[in-house]
Amino acid sequence: MLDLFKPKEVKKQAVHATTQELTLPQWRATLLQLKAVESTNHYRMGEHYNLLVESKLAEAAGYKGAQDYISKELRDISAATLRTYGAVAARFSEDVARQFGVIRLSLLLTYKEAAAIQVDPREPGGTVIEVPGNNGEVKPTPFAQCGVEDLRKALQRLRKPASSQPLPEADLALAHRYREAVTGNFPKEVPVKVQLRNDGGTAVLDFTNIPLTQVLQLAQALMSQFAPGPQ
Numbered sequence: 584m585l586d587l588f589k590p591k592e593v594k595k596q597a598v599h600a601t602t603q604e605l606t607l608p609q610w611r612a613t614l615l616q617l618k619a620v621e622s623t624n625h626y627r628m629g630e631h632y633n634l635l636v637e638s639k640l641a642e643a644a645g646y647k648g649a650q651d652y653i654s655k656e657l658r659d660i661s662a663a664t665l666r667t668y669g670a671v672a673a674r675f676s677e678d679v680a681r682q683f684g685v686i687r688l689s690l691l692l693t694y695k696e697a698a699a700i701q702v703d704p705r706e707p708g709g710t711v712i713e714v715p716g717n718n719g720e721v722k723p724t725p726f727a728q729c730g731v732e733d734l735r736k737a738l739q740r741l742r743k744p745a746s747s748q749p750l751p752e753a754d755l756a757l758a759h760r761y762r763e764a765v766t767g768n769f770p771k772e773v774p775v776k777v778q779l780r781n782d783g784g785t786a787v788l789d790f791t792n793i794p795l796t797q798v799l800q801l802a803q804a805l806m807s808q809f810a811p812g813p814q
Contacts, residue, residue, distance in 0.1 A: 619681045626680040629668030636669070636772050650771045666774060674704050683707065683727070690734040691726055696791050697741040715740045742780070754786040755779070760808055761788060768804035769797065 632649070635641060641652035653662045671680060671688045680688060694712060695702045702710050708727030714737050715721050721740070724733065762777040769775045776791045793801050 618684065622680050622684050623677060625668050625685040626672050626677050628665065629670070629672030629685070632665040632669040633673055648770065648772045675707070676705070679704070679707065687726075687729070687731060687734060690731065690738065694734060694738055694741070697738060712737050713740070750779075750781055750784070750786050757808075758786055758788060761805060764804040764807050765790070765801060768800050773797070775801075 635652070636649045639648075641647075641649050644652070646652040646655070650662055653660065653665065667689045668685060670692055671685050674692065675688055683691075688707070691702060691707060691710065691712075694700075695710075698713075700710070708725060710726040711723045712726055712729050712734065713721045714724045714729060714733045729737075758779045762779070765777050766775055773794060774792050776789075778789045778791070780787050780789065790801065
């Protein structure tokens with residue numbers, strides 16, 4: 584059995600103190616230290632996940648792939664969570680993950696794709712996030728000042744349909760066929776995403792995570808829906 588997901592042990596400093604000894608600044612520093620350790624462990628789990636995918640160790644051991652190995656041998660660990668950690672580990676350094684947290688960085692990556700913006704992986708803190716307030720007013724806010732809830736609100740705003748006009752059933756059916764054709768044409772280890780959104784009453788398909796070397800497979804999958812005969 585492969586054994587890749589034991590995160591490296593993180594050296595911890597003593598964090599215990601009595602109520603009489605502890606000041607508020609010390610409490611804050613201790614909490615941030617514990618949070619950093621958690622982010623470091625998640626980051627390293629992401630590194631291990633990427634190692635499994637890139638090295639094809641699971642395939643060499645007789646499994647269909649990384650997802651097959653995880654589902655059979657690591658049932659108490661979510662493959663989706665590992666992919667999230669892996670995406671962060673592939674794009675940011677461990678120091679950046681320790682500073683901002685793996686969850687916030689994963690939401691930043693999702694926002695980056697949804698908003699079609701650029702993010703400096705070395706200094707992501709200055710990335711401007713359009714955060715909606717309770718009154719609906721949008722406030723441009725640096726990523727460094729955004730909490731998890733702020734990022735989720737910003738994403739929800741981007742994903743909200745631009746029109747209340749429903750999409751035609753024919754468009755929904757065609758989008759489903761395209762999605763099935765594309766996702767079925769890539770290995771499970773390649774996290775290709777096909778998302779349908781309503782842009783002012785027009786159906787729009789977004790394709791993400793397509794490796795440059797496999798763009799031809801995307802084209803072939805789409806062209807397969809134009810084959811003659813009943814669809």
